[in-house]
Amino acid sequence: MRKNKMATLGAFIVIAIVIIGILAPIISPYDPNAQDLYNSLEGPSLKHPFGVDLYGRDILSRVIWGARISLSISFTAVLLSGMLGIMLGAIAGYFGGIIDEIIMRIFDMLLSFPDILLAIAIVAILGPGKLNLILALTIYSLPQFARITRGSVISEKNNEYVDAARLMGENDISILFRYILPNCISPIIVQGTMRMATAILVISGLGFLGLGIQPPTPEWGTDLSVARTYLRVAPHMGIFPGLAIFITVMGFNFFGDGLNDALNPRLKDR
Amino acid sequence: MKKNGKILEVQNLKVYFDTEEGIVKALEDVSFSLKRSEILGVIGETGSGKSVTAYTITRLLPQPPGMILEGKVLFEGEDLLKKSENEMLDIRGEKISMIFQEPMTALNPVFTVEEQMTDVISYHEKISKKQAAEKAIRALELVKIPDPSLVMKKYPHELSGGMRQRVMIALALSCEPELLIADEPTTALDVTIQAQILALILEMREKLGLSVIMITHNFGIVSEICDSVAVMYAGNIVEFSSIYNVFENPLHPYTEGLLKAIPPLDKDVESLNVIPGVVPNLIHPPSGCRFHPRCSRKLDICEKKPPKLVELTDGHFVACHNPLGGGKR
Amino acid sequence: MIPILFGVSVLSFLLLHLIPGDPARIIAGIGAAPEDVEVIRKEFNLDAPLYVQYISFITGLFNGNLKSINTQDAVIKEIIPRFVNTFQLSLFSIFVSSIIGITFGIIAAVKRNTWIDNLVMGFSLFGISMPIFWLGILLMLVFSLYLNILPPGGKGGFQHIILPGITLGVASAAIVARMTRASMLQVLNQDYIRTALSTGLPKGKVIVKYALKNALIPVVTVVGLQFGYMLGGAVLTESVFGWPGLGRLIVDSIFNRDYPVVQAGILLIAVVFVLVNLGVDLLYAVLDPRIRRR
Numbered sequence: 053m054r055k056n057k058m059a060t061l062g063a064f065i066v067i068a069i070v071i072i073g074i075l076a077p078i079i080s081p082y083d084p085n086a087q088d089l090y091n092s093l094e095g096p097s098l099k100h101p102f103g104v105d106l107y108g109r110d111i112l113s114r115v116i117w118g119a120r121i122s123l124s125i126s127f128t129a130v131l132l133s134g135m136l137g138i139m140l141g142a143i144a145g146y147f148g149g150i151i152d153e154i155i156m157r158i159f160d161m162l163l164s165f166p167d168i169l170l171a172i173a174i175v176a177i178l179g180p181g182k183l184n185l186i187l188a189l190t191i192y193s194l195p196q197f198a199r200i201t202r203g204s205v206i207s208e209k210n211n212e213y214v215d216a217a218r219l220m221g222e223n224d225i226s227i228l229f230r231y232i233l234p235n236c237i238s239p240i241i242v243q244g245t246m247r248m249a250t251a252i253l254v255i256s257g258l259g260f261l262g263l264g265i266q267p268p269t270p271e272w273g274t275d276l277s278v279a280r281t282y283l284r285v286a287p288h289m290g291i292f293p294g295l296a297i298f299i300t301v302m303g304f305n306f307f308g309d310g311l312n313d314a315l316n317p318r319l320k321d322r
Numbered sequence: 323m324k325k326n327g328k329i330l331e332v333q334n335l336k337v338y339f340d341t342e343e344g345i346v347k348a349l350e351d352v353s354f355s356l357k358r359s360e361i362l363g364v365i366g367e368t369g370s371g372k373s374v375t376a377y378t379i380t381r382l383l384p385q386p387p388g389m390i391l392e393g394k395v396l397f398e399g400e401d402l403l404k405k406s407e408n409e410m411l412d413i414r415g416e417k418i419s420m421i422f423q424e425p426m427t428a429l430n431p432v433f434t435v436e437e438q439m440t441d442v443i444s445y446h447e448k449i450s451k452k453q454a455a456e457k458a459i460r461a462l463e464l465v466k467i468p469d470p471s472l473v474m475k476k477y478p479h480e481l482s483g484g485m486r487q488r489v490m491i492a493l494a495l496s497c498e499p500e501l502l503i504a505d506e507p508t509t510a511l512d513v514t515i516q517a518q519i520l521a522l523i524l525e526m527r528e529k530l531g532l533s534v535i536m537i538t539h540n541f542g543i544v545s546e547i548c549d550s551v552a553v554m555y556a557g558n559i560v561e562f563s564s565i566y567n568v569f570e571n572p573l574h575p576y577t578e579g580l581l582k583a584i585p586p587l588d589k590d591v592e593s594l595n596v597i598p599g600v601v602p603n604l605i606h607p608p609s610g611c612r613f614h615p616r617c618s619r620k621l622d623i624c625e626k627k628p629p630k631l632v633e634l635t636d637g638h639f640v641a642c643h644n645p646l647g648g649g650k651r
Numbered sequence: 652m653i654p655i656l657f658g659v660s661v662l663s664f665l666l667l668h669l670i671p672g673d674p675a676r677i678i679a680g681i682g683a684a685p686e687d688v689e690v691i692r693k694e695f696n697l698d699a700p701l702y703v704q705y706i707s708f709i710t711g712l713f714n715g716n717l718k719s720i721n722t723q724d725a726v727i728k729e730i731i732p733r734f735v736n737t738f739q740l741s742l743f744s745i746f747v748s749s750i751i752g753i754t755f756g757i758i759a760a761v762k763r764n765t766w767i768d769n770l771v772m773g774f775s776l777f778g779i780s781m782p783i784f785w786l787g788i789l790l791m792l793v794f795s796l797y798l799n800i801l802p803p804g805g806k807g808g809f810q811h812i813i814l815p816g817i818t819l820g821v822a823s824a825a826i827v828a829r830m831t832r833a834s835m836l837q838v839l840n841q842d843y844i845r846t847a848l849s850t851g852l853p854k855g856k857v858i859v860k861y862a863l864k865n866a867l868i869p870v871v872t873v874v875g876l877q878f879g880y881m882l883g884g885a886v887l888t889e890s891v892f893g894w895p896g897l898g899r900l901i902v903d904s905i906f907n908r909d910y911p912v913v914q915a916g917i918l919l920i921a922v923v924f925v926l927v928n929l930g931v932d933l934l935y936a937v938l939d940p941r942i943r944r945r
Contacts, residue, residue, distance in 0.1 A: 058776075161658045164928075165921050166883030169898075173917055176905045177669045253782055257887055260784045261902050273784070280788060280891065287792050294785030302780035309776070382848055407854075415851030422849075427842040431941055432864050441860075442850040477940045493850060 059310020065303025073120040082110040084117040084270040093286040103288040106278060111289065114270035115296045121271050122300070125182065126251035129189030134244055136190070137197025138233070144198065145205030146228055156202075159195040167192070171254050175263045185264055189254060193247050200243050204236030238315035245308030249301045256297050272297045328396075329501060329533050330356040330379070335393035337371075337378055340386065344605040347557060348374045350612070351641075352393070353631050354552040354562050356501070359527055361534040363544035363565075365580075366554030369601055372537045375554075376503045378403075379535075380418055381410050397501070416446045419494035423506040425487035429478035435462075436474040439493055446497045461492040464529075465522055484515035488522070495526065502526070503535045508543065520547050541584060545569065553577050556602050556612040559631055563638035573640040573647050575617050611643065619644045655925055663918035664708050667910045668701065678720065678910060712915055720909045730897060730916050734923075736806065737889070737896035740819065741881035743812050747820030748827055749874055755824070756831020756870070760839060761858060771828060778825020787818040787891035804893035815892040819885060823877045830873045831866065838866040868938045875931030882927070883920040 072079065088108030096103045102111035144155040162170065171192050178184035208214070209232060217227050258264030259273025267274055272293040279289035337349040349371045356362045364372050377383045379395050381402060395402040397418065402410070422428050430438060439458035440451050447454070455474070462470035465488040478486055487507065494502060504523065508516035524547050526532045536548055544551050545565060552562040553574065561574040572578045579597040599616035602608055608615050614624040623643050631641040667674050675692040676683070683691075691697075696704060711717030715725035722729065759771035794814060795803035801814050838844065839862055847857045886898025893899075897916055904912040936942045 157658075161655060161662065164655055164659055164925050165917075166880045166924050168884040168886055169901075169917060169920055172886070172902065172905070173666060176913060177666055179670075249780065256782055257784065260887065261890055263902065263905065273782075276784060276788065277890075280791075283788065283792060284796055287796070290785075290788045290792060294782060294788060297782045297785060298780055301782070302776065305776055305780050380849060382845070411851050411853050413851065414849055420846075420849040422842060422846065424842055428846045430843040430847065430861055430865065432868075432939065433861070438847075442852065445852060445856075479941050490846065493846070 056310060056314070058306045059314065062303045062306025062308070062310060065299060066307055069119050069300050069303060070123060072116055073123045076116050076120040080113040080116045082113040084109060084113040085268050086110070093282060093289075095286065095288045102292045103286070105275065105286070105289050106282060111275075111292050114275060115272070115292055117270040118272045118275070118293065118296060119300070121265060121269065122252050122255055122297075125186055125255055125265075126189065126248050129186045129251055130193060130244055130247045132186070133190040133193035133247070134197050134240070137194045138201045138240060140194070141198035141201030141203075142205050142228055142233060145202035146209055146224065146232070152202075155198070159198055162191070163195050167250075168254070168257060171258060172261070172263060175258060180258075180263055180266055182265060182269075185255065185258065188258075189251050192254065193251065196243060196247065197240065200239050201233075201236060204239055205232055208232045208235050242308055242312045242315060245304050245311060249304035249308065252297065252301050252304070327358065328355045329358045329360075329398060330535075331394070331396040332375070332379065333394040333396065335375065335378060335395070336391040337374055337383070337393075338389050338391060340389060346604045347607055348604055349378070350557040350607075351628070351631070352554070352557070352559050354559055356533055356535060356550075358500075358533055359531045360550060361523070361527060361536060361548045363548035363551040364535060364537045364554060365539060365541065365544055365551055367539060367601055369556075369604070370554040371557045372554055373505055376420065376505050376535070376537060379503065380414055380420060381405075381407075382414075382420075412446075415442055415494075415499065416497050417499050418501045418503065419497075419499040420503045420505065421487075421490050421494050421507050423509050425483050425490055425510065428490050429486060429493075431478055434475055434477055435481075435489055439474075439489075439496055442493060443496050458492070458496060461496040462489070464495065464526075465489075465492045467492065483511055484518065487511060487515070487519055491519070491522065491526075495530070495532070498530065499532075501533045501535070503537070505537045506539070507536075509538070509540075516543075523547060541580065553580070556607060557604060558612060558628075558641060559639075560613065560642065561638075561640045562631065567635075567638045571638075571647060573634060573638065573645040574613075574642050575619050575644075575646065576613050578646060611641075619646075656922060659921040659925060660709065660918055661705065663914050663921060664705050666914050666917065678908060708914070712918075717911050717915065719904075719912050721904075721907055721912075726911050726915045729912060730900065730919055733895060733897040733900045733916075734919060736894065737882060737885055737898060740812060740815055740885055740888070740894055740896060741878060743816040744819035744823065744881055744885075745874065745878045747816055748823035748877060751821065752824035752827025752874075753831050753867075753870060756828040757835055757858075757863070757866075759828065759832040760835030760866075763836065768832075771832065775825040775829045775832075778822055778828075781822060781825075783818060783822050784887045784891050786822060787815065787888055790814050790818055791891065804891075806895055811894075815888045815894050818891070819881060819888045823881065826877065827870065827873060831870045834869045835862065835866040838862045841865070864938075868935065871938060872931050872935055875927060875934060879924045879927035879931075882923050 086109060088104065090108065091104055092106055092108045094100065094104050100110050100112065102115060105111055105114070140155055144152040165173065171188050174188035174191055175184060178187060214227060214232065255264055256271065256273030256276070259271045260277045262274070262277060265271035265274055275293045276290060279286070279293070283290050332355070333353050335349050335352040339346040339348055352371065352375055354362065364375065366372050374383070378390060379402065383390070390403060393403065397413070402413065405413070436455060436458065439461070440454040443449070443454040443457050444451055459470045459474065462473060467473055467485065467488050473481065473485070473489070481489065508519050511519065520543065523534060523536070527534060536543065538544060548565055550562070550564045551568050552559050553568070553576065554560070555576050561568060561572065561577045568577060569581065572581055576597070582595045583597065585594060597616055602612055602615070610623070610625045610627050611629050614620045617624065621644050627643070629641045629643045631639050633639050634645060667677070670677055675688050675695070675697050678695065679688045679691045696707060708717065712727055715727060717726045718724065719726050719729055755771045755774070759768045762768050791803050791814060794801040802811055805811060844857060844862055847861050848854065883898070885896055886902055888894065889896040889899040890902070897920060901913055901916040904916065
């Protein structure tokens with residue numbers, strides 16, 4: 053139905069951007085850092101379909117390489133926070149009691165900061181740079197994964213197959229990984245897609261504030277913050293990197309939404 | 323319009339639903355009538371189309387996906403299906419009211435009983451809120467709710483299931499309608515409350531001359547309070563007459579099957595008499611008579627031609643090519 | 652709630668000490684001479700045990716002893732006016748967001764599965780995917796640079812709050828619209844709506860009075876949470892439009908290594924966020940009589 057079309061469209065976009073990111077060194081028409089000060093701030097032309105920026109660098113190339121950067125960072129962060137979050141959430145949900153309390157309290161405290169601020173605070177502590185960004189994103193995404201896993205585990209652990217496995221002598225860890233977690237996969241995957249979308253927004257947001265990837269590395273957000281100063285003379289600088297962010301995030305959101313509908317059939321709107 | 327004549331006549335209703343899985347032929351040919359102050363039971367299994375009939379009469383059917391293809395609903399002589407929505411607003415609540423199965427969820431949780439009742443009353447009768455409140459209290463007294471002024475101020479979740487059902491009845495009767503359609507009103511209640519509600523409905527008929535359509539799947543209820551009964555199967559009325567006729571002398575094999583399926587209280591039985599087969603799929607219903615795959619009296623014509631509802635004996639209608647009682651057509 | 656507030660204040664305080672390295676050196680900066688580092692150590696009492704520092708942090712915040720490194724003014728004198736600015740912006744934006752979001756959500760629910768519904772849902776997905784700072788830049792391009800009818804930034808008269816307010820508001824409206832539609836659809840399916848219609852009340856009245864009051868309960872929660880996010884998360888919008896808000900101040904202070912301001916600013920926002928969440932919970936109880944009795 054309509055949702056399926058959206059999911060496929062989203063998948064298309066995501067795959068396209070991933071391919072662009074992977075093939076960046078090959079398909080990028082110019083070196084993203086190659087400067088050409090004679091032609092600085094020129095608008096879109098045949099030579100430079102997206103125009104050039106302040107230093108004469110080709111914006112199309114920077115956008116292509118930006119995909120590589122954003123995707124690699126967000127993917128790593130989401131993977132890390134996913135693994136960690138699933139583990140913590142599963143432990144909290146399965147064992148309950150004090151462990152659950154402690155883990156959830158810590159996450160509650162993390163969640164009592166509004167999104168951006170948490171990321172900013174972490175970056176403030178660790179300093180800007182690629183590695184720290186991944187770390188910040190991982191911490192930032194942890195609570196959601198943990199919550200979802202914990203919820204799923206809690207609702208699954210009271211099922212009879214768990215009792216059956218226990219009777220057969222399986223130990224807890226084994227039960228957790230072999231039986232319970234596979235049943236919790238679908239909400240986790242959906243959450244993973246959504247987290248990718250958020251991660252890209254946070255990366256570019258931090259970049260825009262100057263707290264993310266540092267220049268001259270091509271990053272969509274960082275490039276946009278420079279663009280803002282030169283908006284009057286070179287509006288094209290402000291359009292294309294932002295468009296890239298928008299399309300990528302939309303792709304992930306469409307895909308995640310469609311996936312959600314497919315994996316979690318709920319009562320249809322009558 | 324005769325005073326003791328027919329208050330409602332449903333003629334050849336045909337209602338289909340356009341859904342993703344196909345066209346659901348919910349009502350194929352539904353006809354029955356109701357006399358003033360009569361209590362008619364509409365009995366049938368789940369999915370037979372009883373509720374759809376009720377919603378069609380009050381025009382509460384969502385029109386996509388529902389489609390009223392044929393038929394008439396004559397209320398006091400006028401065809402309700404031809405009326406505009408504005409005209410129907412004057413009918414619902416004022417002339418025809420409904421009560422439903424689930425008392426727990428039938429009332430709005432964020433408004434008090436008083437607010438919900440006075441809203442309806444003052445809308446229909448164009449009186450002040452204060453006068454409406456007085457009317458509401460009288461309606462609550464009518465349904466034997468203790469301490470009505472106290473109950474008025476309460477929220478639905480503060481009342482028990484039986485009380486909520488009474489409030490719903492009070493709400494339905496607050497503007498003195500002529501016809502009450504009760505869609506399985508006691509199914510979700512326990513047996514003692516059920517008896518009270520049924521007694522209440524009987525009393526309303528005595529006191530107010532209320533005409534009632536009682537939709538149920540329970541023959542016990544039908545035998546207790548109904549004067550006449552219409553038996554529904556897979557979107558058709560298959561038999562329709564007074565209770566006496568239907569119980570003593572069922573003409574349709576389905577009716578007979580239903581009556582036989584009730585285990586007797588006075589002797590032991592080895593097994594229950596079930597009607598073999600299952601209720602048909604309404605997207606692809608059986609050809610001809612929809613009951614034929616399960617019928618022990620099936621003839622060849624039953625597969626080809628759907629039987630029409632005819633008056634076989636005086637006041638006793640049946641839709642069958644091979645009815646019981648020897649009256650072959 | 653108190654433990655959370657306490658935890659939040661501890662975390663804010665610990666910010667400086669979580670940074671790898673010697674806090675005194677961090678404050679002094681990379682190229683500072685050792686004597687300067689020692690001066691800073693004395694000034695900020697960095698030798699004292701942590702809990703002592705924590706207490707002086709909290710007390711200093713309130714009595715003005717906690718000073719900004721850059722301006723030497725009491726931190727509290729700096730962050731309060733900036734917070735007020737952020738508050739104003741958030742108020743305007745939540746207003747925009749509620750009006751657009753709730754209206755669109757209701758329309759989408761009532762006209763379910765028609766083109767209007769699809770349009771609204773599409774707009775909502777767009778809004779969630781839109782990077783806020785890009786939206787701001789685009790709006791600035793159109794309204795300030797091309798049409799020249801609104802100022803590109805800064806604070807001043809009413810026209811200055813329009814662009815940032817709409818930027819922040821539209822992004823939030825997407826979420827509110829989604830929630831409103833979902834809630835409204837759920838409510839419209841309920842039995843009590845069927846009851847209300849069967850008593851002959853016109854559809855319009857049923858929607859506006861009966862359905863809405865029920866549907867708005869979770870929506871109000873979302874709006875409240877959005878407001879909380881805006882208070883803390885308006886930093887991007889503030890940066891685009893040069894709006895002198897608290898978020899902006901925190902970011903600038905990070906660049907200036909003005910840690911007292913960073914700590915205090917983050918603490919303030921987090922506390923307000925917790926209070927807003929609490930307020931939303933209370934509001935829920937007021938609106939839903941089923942919860943009230945507890």
